[in-house]
Every structure is written in C-alpha cells, then in structure tokens.
Amino acid sequence: MTTAEQSISPQTNAQTQKLTWKAFGPGILMASAAIGGSHLVSSTQAGALYGWQLAIMIVLANFFKYPFYRFGTEYAYKTGDSLVAGYAKKSKAYLWAFFGLSVVSGVITTGAVALLCATILGFILPFELNPLILSIIVMTVSWGLLIAGHYKVLDNISKWIILALTVATILAVIIAGMSPKEAAPDFVPMSPWNLASLGFIIALMGWMPAPLEFSVITSVWTAKKIRTDHTSHFQGVVDFNVGYFTSAILALFFLTLGVFVQYGTGEEIATKGGAYIGQLVEMYTETIGNWSKILVAFIAFLCMFGTVITSADGYGRTNAESLSLIKTGTTELTEKYVMRWTTAMVIGGFILINVFAGQMASLLKFAMISSFVSAPIFAYLNYSLAKSENLLTPKMNIYALLGITFLAGFAGSFLLQFFGIIG
Template sequence: MSTASPNHGKLNWRIFGPGILLATGAVGGSHLISSTQAGAIYGWQLAVMIVLANFFKYPFFRFSTDYVYDTGESLIAGYARKSRVYLWLYTILLLASALISVGAVALLATVILGFMLPESLSLSMTTLSFIVMSVSWLFLVMGHYKVLDRFNKWIMAALIISTILAVFIAAGNPTEIATDFVAISPWNMASLGFIVALMGWMPAPLEFAAMTSMWTKEKVKTDHTTHRQGLIDFNAGYISSAILAILFLALGVFVQYGSGTEIQTQGGAYITQLMNMYTATIGDWSKYLVSFVAFMVMFGTIIACADGYGRSIAEGMRLINNNPNEASQKSIFWWTTFSALGGFILITFFKGQLGMMLQFAMISAFVLAPVYGWLNYSLVKSHKKLSTAMTVYSISGLIFLGAVALLFMAQLLGLLS
C-alpha cells in the first residue's frame, strides 16, 4: 500500500510509535521479573536464551509491520481472511489474556507504588491498585492513540536512561559472593519450565504482533508514515527491548546473584525483595531510583497492554460480526474498559493466584508461539515473495520455537524425566 508521507521519507521523532509501544508493552513481566530473576538465580548463563528468543521471534513480529504497509489491513483481518476459525480462536484467547496480563502487570505496579510511598502513608493494595488502574484508564480513554503515541516515547527514553544508570551503579558495587555459594546450572529438565516462561514473553507474547499491526494501521492513518519509516520504528523498538532484557538480566546478576539469599519466585514478593537488596547493596538513596525504573516499566506496560488488547478485541469483534466499517472509538473504549476493569477485579479477588496465572500465561504464550509464527509467516508469504534469506530465517525460527515447545510439552506429559 503506498501512502504519501508529509515527512518525505525523512527520519525524525514523529515517525516513532508502534515499535516503541511494542517495546513498552514488552518490558513488564518478561524483563523486570523473568530477566532479573534469571540473572539472580543463574547469573549470565541464560543470556543466550534471551538472545535466541529475541532473534528467532523477530521475523514474526516484523511481519506485523510489513503486512499493514503491504495490504492496508491488520493481521487480525488477515487471520479472518485465512479462516474464521483462526479469527475466533485468536479473539477468545485475547479475551482471557487481556484480563490476566493487564491484571498481573497492574498488580506489580501496585506493589512498586506501595514500596515507594512513605510508611506514614499506608494504603491498602486494593486502593493502590484502583489508583494505578484508574490513572491508566483515564490516560487511554481521554487521550486515545495520539497521546499514547507521544507519551510512550518519553516513557521509553526515560526507561532506557534510568536502566543504564542503574546497571552502571550496580556494576560498580556488586553484591559480594557468599562463601558457601554454589552456582546452579539451568541446563537440565527441572529448569525447562523457567526457561520456557522466560522466553514466552521475550520480548513479548507473539499475540502482540497483531496488536502492533493495529497500532501501525493507526499510525499510517494519523501520520502517513512510509513502509521504510515503519520498519525503522519497529526495529528501534524491538532492538531497544532486546537490549533492555540483557540490562535487566545484568541487574539481577550484580544485585542478587551469589548473595546466598533465596530468590522469591512470586512476582510481587520478588519485586520487593529485589528493591530491598538493591538498596542494601548500594545504599538507601538508590531506593527511589530503582523504584522509579520499575514503576516506569510497569506503567508503560499497563497502558500499552490495555490499549493493545482493547483495540485488538474490538477489531476481532468487528470481523466476527462482519462489520465492513473500521472499529469505532466507542467499541475500542468499551473493550479497553473491559481490559482495565477485568484486570482490577482479578487483583481485588484473586491477587493470591495472579502469580500462578502470570506463569501460566507466559508458558502458554511460548507454547502458542509457533502457531502465531506460522500464521504470520503464511499470511505475508501468501501475498508477496519473501527473499531466500527471510524464508530460511523464518523457517529456522519456527523450528526453534516448535522444538522447545514440543520438548516442554513432552516433559509436561511425563514422556521425559
């Protein structure tokens, strides 16, 4: 699809948007929790799995940008063209994922906010989660895509700068290795579940590719960006997310690895432990720096997830109802509200199970990754000829994702010990 661009193909701040949204949506559970835990438990050993997950998922996320610029429609519309079975399955999975994902990341943001507040200001988790979710919801429904597009650039810029600063500070004063510390190897079947969860949301669930296509479609409509500009934006966001994953792994290594302290595995408990150990290692003054970094991570993830799920569900429902018109702002508003309100209800009544649900969501995201990957690959291939290099790259990615998913399923079914 050819679209005139007021930017005349130039590289400037305005062209960035969907790729940055993908990055901010990605850095919540996968980076702040899983990457940091990987560094805290296994040191640098799982850096290779983070790199491989980002590398082999790249073409299937990139296809979300290519497909919009080539056809003018979202990946979700492409799923509907391929088969209404794919459309129904994707939309049903989105409805469940929206509640779990938004609720889980909002709970983590609530824990961080509670950690930042002075002891004299004691508020319940329900109150704090209501504040976090309400601010995120108001931000989205009052500003819509344009405000989200502009604001998220500043979130990502602040996140990158503050994370780099935090890593340098931690590297200059790393935690002392305990005398009785024994390194743990992740290269065994017992650790496979952790590795699969780590890669499931690394850099994000592949369902986010369709969300990225929705943001890209909106970006083309509002700013008339070209395909080249769209790819620059996508690559900037994707590569930034991959680098941030390694930086958060480094934080876990420098602050917690080898300390002799048992690492908490539940998200909320781990957040508190991480920040307490950070301040113990560097000093009390760093409490607000690491809290700011963590909160920026989670706040950006909340607004990106709520908007992405809202837009994608609205698009899915439009196609299910055979509505030829674009999804209305009213429909996006209601489904964004569904994501935010549903997430808040989960926090309020099921906060004790959210950690388990988040782990399930991360693992299921990786198991489904080969399916979404194949679907995106087949869609793009059906309307244009891919280069030999991209074809080999994509097939290699499908083999890698499929092999690890099958290995995990075999272990889950008791076929491997």
Template sequence: MSKKKISTLGSKLGALGPGILMASAAVGGSHIIASTQAGAIYGWQLAIIIILANLFKYPFFRFGTQYTLDNGHSLLTGYYEKGRFYIGIFLVLSLFAAVVNTAAVSMITAAILSFILPFKASTTMLSVVVLSASMAIILLGRYSVLDTVSKLIMITLTATTVWAVLIAFSRTGFDGVMTPDFIEPSPWQLGALGFIIALMGWMPAPIEISALNSMWVIAKKKIKRVSYEDGLLDFNVGYVGTAILALVFLALGALVQYGSGVEVETRGVAYINQFINMYAATIGEWARGLIAFIAFMCMFGTTITVVDGYSRVNCESIRLVLGKDQTKLVYFNLCVIITSVIGFFIISMFNNALGPMVRFAMIASFVTTPIFAWLNLSLVLSKGQHKVKGFLYYLSITGLAYLSIFALFFITYELGLFK
C-alpha cells in the same frame, strides 16, 4: 500515480511510536521479573537464551508490522482472510489474556507504587488508581497521547536502568556480590527446564503482541503518513531496544543478587520487593528510590499498553467475526472500560488464583505460538510488494522450527515426561 514518500531524518523520527509501544508492552513481566530473576539465579549464563529467543522471534514480530505497512490493513484481517478458525482462536486467547494480563500487570504496578508512597495504602485500592490513570490516558488522549507517554516512559526507563547497571558494576565489578564459597548452579539440567521455558516463552513478549503492534501501526497512519521504510525502522528501534533492555535487566540481577546467599523469590510482587531491598543493601540506601522508580515506570507503561493494545485487537477481532464494516469509537472505549473493570474484579475476587491464571495464559499463548508464527510468515509470503526472501526467510524458517520444537518440549515437560 502517487509519488513515493522520501525518507528523511524528520520522517524517521515522526514515524516512531508503534514500535515503542510494543517495547513498553514487552518489558513488564518478561524483563523486570523474568530477566532479572534469570540473572539473580544463574548469573550471566542465560544471556545466550535471551539472545536466541529475541533472534528467533524477530521475523514473526516484524512480519506483523511489514504486512500492515505493505497492505494497509491489520494482521487480524489477514488471519480472517486465512479462515474464521484462526481469528476465532486468536479472539478466545486474546480475551482471556487481556483480562488476566491486565490484572497481573496492574497489581504489580500497584505493589511497586506502595513501596514509593510515603503512606500505607492497600494494593487493591492502588490498583484502582493505576487502572483509572491508564483508562484516562487511553480514553481522553487517544493514540496521540499514548504515543507521547510511551516514548517518555521508555526513554526514562532506558536511561535510569543503564545508569543503575553502571553504578552496580562500578561498585561490585563483573562478579557482583558472589560470596567466596558460593557454588554456581547450572541451568543446563532438566530441573531448570521449567524456568528456561517460562523465560523464553515470554521473551520478548507473547506472539499476539505482533497483532497489537499491527493495530498501533494503523492508528499511527491515521494521524501521520508513514512510509514502509520509516515504519520498519520504528519497529526495529522498539524490538532491538527491547532485546538490549532484557540483557540490561539480566545484568542487574547478576550484579546485585547472584551469589549473595539470599534465596530468590519466584513470585512477581515478592521478587520486586526483594530486588529493591537487595539493591539498596548493595549499592546504598539512596538507590532504593531509583530502582523502585525504574520498576514502577516499567510496569506502568506495560499496564497502559496492555489495556490499550488488547482492547484494540479484541474490538477488531469481534468486528471481523461479526462481519461488521467498521469499528465505532464507542465500541473501542467500551472494550477499554470492560477490560479494566474485569481486570480489577479479578484482583479483588481471585487474588490468590492470579498466579495460576497467568501461568495458564502463558501456556495457552505459548503452545499456539508456532501457529501464529506460521500465519504471520504465510501472510508476507503471499501478499504485498515486499515479499520475504534471503536471510530473513531462512531465519524465519529456522525460527519456526525452533519455536515448534520448543513448544513440543514445553508440552512434554508439563505432561511430566521429563523427570
């Protein structure tokens, strides 16, 4: 009988990785765009929405990590054992989300890079650079390099973002740049429902990221022995850090843009450009480089983790559907290359349609969130040593009800029943 691994400070630090990767994948569109837009349009009012979204989704993201640490195999295997129907739905949604999200995040990253570079370059060509760099890190470095890079990016991102907020607060105060005659809009009306739904739907990330994190846990355990306690600590560090960063980005929008009299852009790339310009005008021209660097680090980290994570889950899902015993490394490499190439193809050929594609991916992912939330819960109720009970169980039941009602609300809104 093997001895239980003792958790020490060294083992805790060594276990960090999958949770940080999850955070890096989450902070792209949901944080730097949605959270800052929430602050820019409604000030501090939607902070409660961000907190509730992170709170109610917490159990279902945690269960993905918990299931893998407890049973030794991926969340996808659990879906497959529940029934081919579930892994089939997941694979279809994941394949579509992989290429669309890769195209979206790499294009935004390339656009930010164009703001930083001292020379002019097309977004399309810079997308090649971003995707090529991401592929190189994934294919040449494998998980160990991805693990290290994600930690560096998240540490830099967190430090510079908090620094930027402190500078903004010291210059503008809690009220930010609100003009005396500014009339504060209320988000608590049907006209704002679409924005709130989008904000909460992607906060902190789509539910399939729990499966991505499960695959990263397995990859981590192949290079380092990780105990159950240390693995959960890694998850909590990543998840809680992501939730805090969402509020920090909300603060950036509230302090720098809210009430300034400038209409907030809703398109991602245009908004980031506007945000950088507004920040420079409020804090000082010297801050333009700082905020651009924050945005770039955020989106580049997201691009790397999106390409790697979706490639892992798609490769594993295909293996399960086909009934193969083991996924060969060459197949994973092929998934990385195909995901990146198709992502670039979408940027090149369907640039104008990328927005509707992302919205469709969001809708498809969000309306199935209660299904996979229930699946994640059912897996930790039926298997494993650490079965869910007490406060976490009741939080998950409340969260499941909340997500189901929210999905129904989303569908009825899209059908035009709330006018």
C-alpha cells in the same frame, strides 16, 4: 504502489526518509509493552539465580520471534491493514482462532501486569494500601488516560516512558557495576540446563520481548499510525527495529542487574514476583546506598505502568477490530467502540486479580507460560499470512521456519513434561 501508499497524500522521497520524533510510535509502543514482567522479574531473576548462563536464552527468544513481529509491520505498510484484517481475508477460521486466543490472553496479561504494577506502587507509597485497591488505582488511571486521549495520548506517553526507562536502567547498571556484590565463599553455582528448570526458562521466554500476539497488536497500531500520521515504510521499519531491539537489549541489562546485585551472594532469591521486587530494591539499597531505592522503584514502576497502558489499549483495540470483522466485515471503528473493548479488558483483568488474590506469583508465571505455549500458533498464523502476501524472501522463509521449530520445540517439551510424559 501499495494500498497503504495510495491512501496517503503524496510525499517527496526526502520526506518519507526523514526520521522525526513524530514518526516513532508503534515500535515504541511495543517496547513499552514488552519491558514489563519479562524484564523486571524474569530477566533479573535469571541473572540473580544463574549468572550469565541464561543470557543465551534471552538472545534466542528475541532472535527467533523477530520475523513474526516484523511481518506485522511489513503487512501493514504493504496493504494498509493490520494482521487481523489479513486473517479475515485468509479465512474466518484464522480470525476466530486469533480472536479466541486474544481475548483470553488479553484478560490474563492485563490482570497480571496491573497486579505487579500495583505491588510496585505499594513499595513507593509512604503508607500501606491493600493490593486490590492499588490495582483499582493503576487500572483506573490507565483507563482514564486512554479515555481522555485515545491513541494519541498513548503514542506520546510511551515515547517518554521508554526514554526515561532506558536512561534510568543504563544508569542503574553502571552504578551497580562499579560496586558489584562479591560471591560468598561457599557459593556453588546452579545449572539451568535440566528439566527441573524448564518451567523457569519457558516463563522467561514467554514474554520475551512480549507475548507473540503483540505482533498482531503492533500491526493494528501501525495501520492506525499510517492513517493518522502518514508515515512511510522506511519510517515504520526504523520505528519497529528501534522498539524491538531496545526491548531486547534492555532485557540483557536487567539480567546484568541481577548478576551484579544478587548473584552468588548467598542470599536466598525470592521467586514470587512481588516479594522479589521488594528484595531487589532492598539489595540495591544495601549495595549502592539509600538514595538508589527511589531509582530502582522508579524503573520498576515505569516498566509496569507502561505495560498496563499498552496492554489495555492494544488488546482492546485488536479485539474490537477482530469482532467488527467477524460481525460486519469492516475495520472501520469508532474510538467509542474501541474504548468499550478497552474497558472490558480492564474489568476482566480486575476480576482475574480478585480470583487470584494473594497469588500474584502464580498468576504471573501462568501468564508467561501460557503466552509461550500459544506462541507457535501465532507464529504460524503470521507466517502463513506473510507467505500468502509474498512478503517472504528465501532467507526470511528459512528464518521463519527455524523460528517456528524453535518455539514449537520448547513448547512441546514443556507440555510433555507438564503431562508427565518426560522428566
């Protein structure tokens, strides 16, 4: 019997196999975090600029990151602990490496997604407000919801956000598919298969389905879910797979939106995040009708608001556990301590927004690219821990090694280009 199973009250086999609304949680939280800038901006832009060509890169990014996310769930159900605790058991060097990367990633990601969410909110409101003020509103509301209900409110809200987001996105694709834009007579397709497009592809894959450190955050949520709701391994794996594959499939739906609404029209595609969302909303209005503006804006806001909430809680909770393990060697945390770190992520993100005021596109692209460049490190950390806990079958071992090779290969190619060694 595993540590996780020993820590919960006995359940019948029928109960542990039962799937209820309550059983879902960490996997849905991950999906809520994932369906943000990568889907709304990068995936849709990929369809608008290159048609169906980059669908393969979305599929490959999701395919090769899967084992490293799955390790987090498997580890939590085997030991009752998160990957953070696993790093601490393996080596303090692993824990310090993760903690340093997570703090930096947390501030960058929280700030970037909050600024994009604030920009979308600006499209929805009938009056104009400064983006910095809107950012304060978005971050304060997110922080307030977490303060009021801690993990429980996040667990409940995320399920409804993902449900509404999935239905609205599928509806939008169906409507757009019924009257797709026709290609302009002089349209010449662009190819993404060159070094000049490598930066765009890396950014697309960086948050696809989410920054890879979210595999660790998901394991923190899973360990919390095991303690609070006593879910079984079967329930946890189903929850994880539903969340992961929902985010992966919706990424292709967003690419489809870009293809149906913008590809080949001859319209210049805005590359800046906020400007692009405004352009996308307007093109929807022209294609489908004025009523669609509310639908598209609603989808966009749901995408980013869910990401802001989950990022603030996820990074806050994970960094709190990391520092607690470094200082005291324990994962026993009070919600008050967790909220201090959540508050720190929100404040750090807002400071970053102020520093990058007026440069949202640069901030968003930097966040996505830095996430992909650091992905091989997180992948190796997860792989080494899974291997030490005997979580790897021979096939999964090969799968994980291929994933590390894929991530390291693309990250290395980008760095070689960035430093002028190639291209």
